Amino acid sequence: MNTYYKKFIKRSEEISFDLNHRKTIQFNMSKYDAAVACGMSRYADIEKAKEHIAAKKRKALQNFDETLLTFEKNAQKNGIHVHWALDTKEALEQIGKIIDEKQAKKIVKMKSMTSEEVEMNEFLEHKKIEVVETDLGEFIVQVAGEKPYHIVTPAMHKSKKDVNELFHRLYDMDENSTAEEMTEFVRQLLRKKFTEADIGITGANFIIADIGGIGTVENEGNGIMSASFPKTHIVLAGIEKVIPSMHDLGTFWPTLAVHGTGQAVTVYNTIYTGARKNGEDFGPEEMHIILLDNKRTELLAEEFQSDSLACIRCGACLNACPVYRNIGGYTYESTYSGPIGSVLAPFYQGFDISGHLSYACTICGKCTEVCPEKIDLHMLLLHNRQKDVEELGNKGFFAFFMTIYQFFSLHSSFFGIGMAKIKNFFAQTFAKNGFGKKRSLPEFKEPFRKQFEKRKKS
Numbered sequence: 001m002n003t004y005y006k007k008f009i010k011r012s013e014e015i016s017f018d019l020n021h022r023k024t025i026q027f028n029m030s031k032y033d034a035a036v037a038c039g040m041s042r043y044a045d046i047e048k049a050k051e052h053i054a055a056k057k058r059k060a061l062q063n064f065d066e067t068l069l070t071f072e073k074n075a076q077k078n079g080i081h082v083h084w085a086l087d088t089k090e091a092l093e094q095i096g097k098i099i100d101e102k103q104a105k106k107i108v109k110m111k112s113m114t115s116e117e118v119e120m121n122e123f124l125e126h127k128k129i130e131v132v133e134t135d136l137g138e139f140i141v142q143v144a145g146e147k148p149y150h151i152v153t154p155a156m157h158k159s160k161k162d163v164n165e166l167f168h169r170l171y172d173m174d175e176n177s178t179a180e181e182m183t184e185f186v187r188q189l190l191r192k193k194f195t196e197a198d199i200g201i202t203g204a205n206f207i208i209a210d211i212g213g214i215g216t217v218e219n220e221g222n223g224i225m226s227a228s229f230p231k232t233h234i235v236l237a238g239i240e241k242v243i244p245s246m247h248d249l250g251t252f253w254p255t256l257a258v259h260g261t262g263q264a265v266t267v268y269n270t271i272y273t274g275a276r277k278n279g280e281d282f283g284p285e286e287m288h289i290i291l292l293d294n295k296r297t298e299l300l301a302e303e304f305q306s307d308s309l310a311c312i313r314c315g316a317c318l319n320a321c322p323v324y325r326n327i328g329g330y331t332y333e334s335t336y337s338g339p340i341g342s343v344l345a346p347f348y349q350g351f352d353i354s355g356h357l358s359y360a361c362t363i364c365g366k367c368t369e370v371c372p373e374k375i376d377l378h379m380l381l382l383h384n385r386q387k388d389v390e391e392l393g394n395k396g397f398f399a400f401f402m403t404i405y406q407f408f409s410l411h412s413s414f415f416g417i418g419m420a421k422i423k424n425f426f427a428q429t430f431a432k433n434g435f436g437k438k439r440s441l442p443e444f445k446e447p448f449r450k451q452f453e454k455r456k457k458s
């Protein structure tokens with residue numbers, strides 16, 4: 001049992017029995033559930049829409065190298081500077097180089113989980129650069145000194161009262177301010193940041209190969225302003241975001257929206273195909289796209305788990321997962337949490353660090369049921385467990401005990417008469433908390449085979 005696993009178990013127990021946290025999450029999740037149910041009712045056949053985007057994404061993954069090179073060629077035709085980053089180090093080095101060339105001091109950012117993955121804010125702050133998150137939820141967790149709690153709703157764990165107290169402490173706002181008043185305060189604060197920024201950084205929901213552009217979705221307009229007000233626009237995108245054609249967005253955008261927030265379509269759906277062109281009065285002077293691998297191609301080589309790269313980050317699996325709804329986003333200690341995070345994290349962070357997340361699942365299958373990309377998430381978690389056991393199998397201590405277990409399991413006669421006391425001794429000694437501290441391990445009594453023989457005779 002490694003340190004990461006022990007910490008996960010301890011944190012899970014703490015947060016599961018935090019009644020305030022539970023109340024906040026259940027309230028916020030209930031709003032999501034109602035909105036999504038309403039959104040789904042607009043579809044004549046939601047399964048057909050899911051099948052369409054699932055097929056398009058698998059096509060892109062099957063022709064990964066070709067599709068990405070098509071994008072690069074078309075993006076360069078549009079005047080976009082395309083950079084390739086093998087890992088976090090290379091991505092941050094390239095961003096740092098652009099910042100140094102522009103002598104930038106102020107940066108505004110659109111919400112981006114990929115930037116969280118490479119810990120971009122920490123990198124920029126280390127360079128003494130002012131970086132401001134412009135999504136309202138992301139702004140809240142940034143000023144609170146926290147990380148996003150959820151891949152779609154960063155501040156899902158905070159109630160209105162929590163935000164009231166935070167803004168009162170930081171900005172001396174009235175503790176009884178309404179949600180509208182707090183939103184307007186942030187809006188005015190950010191307007192000034194947009195006009196002063198030297199560089200705007202965004203992510204990409206979609207990398208569109210045939211037009212050499214990127215597509216983003218948002219509800220506040222902060223992404224558009226982050227990309228268009230500053231003179232330089234930098235995009236950091238994971239290479240798995242690539243799709244073949246702009247025409248596919250007609251299904252991708254609404255299907256993502258309905259699974260993410262229940263909307264028919266998000267408020268702002270934007271395609272960026274380069275910097276300001278001749279004759280245009282507005283927009284950045286330069287656009288850079290950094291295509292991040294960061295072990296994605298290694299994951300692509302996996303027979304089963306490679307399918308997780310089809311994820312469009314709608315967050316539906318997190319909202320459906322009974323484990324996530326009880327232990328919360330921070331317990332995972334991974335950029336991506338919930339079922340999809342439990343599949344991805346061991347590959348991105350290493351099985352020695354995050355392998356235990358694959359066991360944080362009841363295999364109820366709800367995540368697979370709601371996934372718009374038809375990813376068999378609960379089955380991929382089982383494949384992760386198998387991989388984890390195979391890696392552990394190379395370690396002497398684990399292999400020794402598994403050999404003993406295998407022997408007894410294949411010789412059922414050892415589970416017969418006279419073994420109950422021995423089994424209870426080993427169970428109470430080595431697996432006392434097998435079902436957790438809140439439940440007791442039942443005692444072994446009469447073997448099933450003996451019970452069956454008695455019932456058969458009677």
